[in-house]
Amino acid sequence: MERKHGGNIYQIARQRGLKPESIIDFSANINALGFSPRVKNVFSDVDSSILNYPDHGADEFINELSIYHGLPAENFVAGNGSSEFISLLPGVIRPKSVLIVAPIYTEYEYSFHRSKGVIFYLNTLENDNFCIQEKMLYDELKRGYSALYICNPSNPTGVVIPADTMKEMIVYASKKGTTVIIDETFMDFAEEHSMKGMVKKFDHLIILRTMSNFFALAGLRNGYLISHAKHIEKIRERQSMWSLNAVAQYAGIESLKDSAYIQKSVKYNNEARAAFARDLKELPFLNVFKSSANFLFLKLKESAPVSVSEIYGRLLERGIIIRRCEDFQGIDHSFFRVSVKKKNENKKLVSELKKLLSKK
Numbered sequence: 001m002e003r004k005h006g007g008n009i010y011q012i013a014r015q016r017g018l019k020p021e022s023i024i025d026f027s028a029n030i031n032a033l034g035f036s037p038r039v040k041n042v043f044s045d046v047d048s049s050i051l052n053y054p055d056h057g058a059d060e061f062i063n064e065l066s067i068y069h070g071l072p073a074e075n076f077v078a079g080n081g082s083s084e085f086i087s088l089l090p091g092v093i094r095p096k097s098v099l100i101v102a103p104i105y106t107e108y109e110y111s112f113h114r115s116k117g118v119i120f121y122l123n124t125l126e127n128d129n130f131c132i133q134e135k136m137l138y139d140e141l142k143r144g145y146s147a148l149y150i151c152n153p154s155n156p157t158g159v160v161i162p163a164d165t166m167k168e169m170i171v172y173a174s175k176k177g178t179t180v181i182i183d184e185t186f187m188d189f190a191e192e193h194s195m196k197g198m199v200k201k202f203d204h205l206i207i208l209r210t211m212s213n214f215f216a217l218a219g220l221r222n223g224y225l226i227s228h229a230k231h232i233e234k235i236r237e238r239q240s241m242w243s244l245n246a247v248a249q250y251a252g253i254e255s256l257k258d259s260a261y262i263q264k265s266v267k268y269n270n271e272a273r274a275a276f277a278r279d280l281k282e283l284p285f286l287n288v289f290k291s292s293a294n295f296l297f298l299k300l301k302e303s304a305p306v307s308v309s310e311i312y313g314r315l316l317e318r319g320i321i322i323r324r325c326e327d328f329q330g331i332d333h334s335f336f337r338v339s340v341k342k343k344n345e346n347k348k349l350v351s352e353l354k355k356l357l358s359k360k
């Protein structure tokens, strides 16, 4: 199974003879403001972090997470990106059957293909603007799946399931004995919808979070999982030793402490996303879906003079990468995704798309 992801700048730069830093990458959803300026403190005195083994339980980082989220430290485990947990989870919950709400980030499928669980999909539909139809979900859950995977806000659509709706789903799934795994990678942009507060009461809930996207530390690999203490223990047992390196731990601590940067990032993203969406909506042949994350999901209409694949190729010639979406379950080649970047970069993409979409 081929694993396709956005943010593949090194490979593309090699193939095209470009420098990675010359690429404008709209394919990875990284905070446009970059990482917190406090992260630089970590690199000014990095010697002892490199020389010694890291704190293998990442206690200080977890303590900071506990303050940031207002939950006990026993509800957290940190590791080498949330990808580490996505790989470990099938071995921990050993599900016989998994229901995945699609379209969705593709790594869950990949990790389940290596386990013996059977995967079923519940597709959200374009006609519903990719919002979940609750009745359809409840009808499915009646069948009694071992696990339910939801990405909220969804990657690739950006749709958020509101907190009240999600709470009801968790309660219902709990009655059916279904473990609910919510990937909240983009929840820092819409924190009020997080289900983190439910982990104390519901022991069948697992939440994935990361420092890669909102905190822009993707290259350091720092992710974490929030759940009931009983799952945390089992997951820790399966991790490799020192899976979260020392520099990533300290960068994580500095980032979480920077409340000014956190507020500024949310504000910037809300404003820049709204302006970007407005500009994109003015272009012909494009549908722009409502997003609560730091990216926009778009559909190219059939009547367009170019295909998404042609748009991708022409933009690449100009050093711009977008995320084609045909590999996501339940959607076709007419969809693509772009991250919200600096305002001048967003404007550049709009102007390039305008040229490509003007009738020949």
Ligand SMILES: Cc1ncc(COP(=O)(O)O)c(C=O)c1O
Binding pocket: 080, 081, 082, 083, 084, 105, 151, 155, 183, 185, 209, 210, 211, 212, 218, 221, 222, 223
């Ligand atoms: C929805 C989703 N989950 C998980 C990940 C992986 O995150 P990490 O960098 O923490 O491994 C990504 C990366 O883009 C993602 O989009």
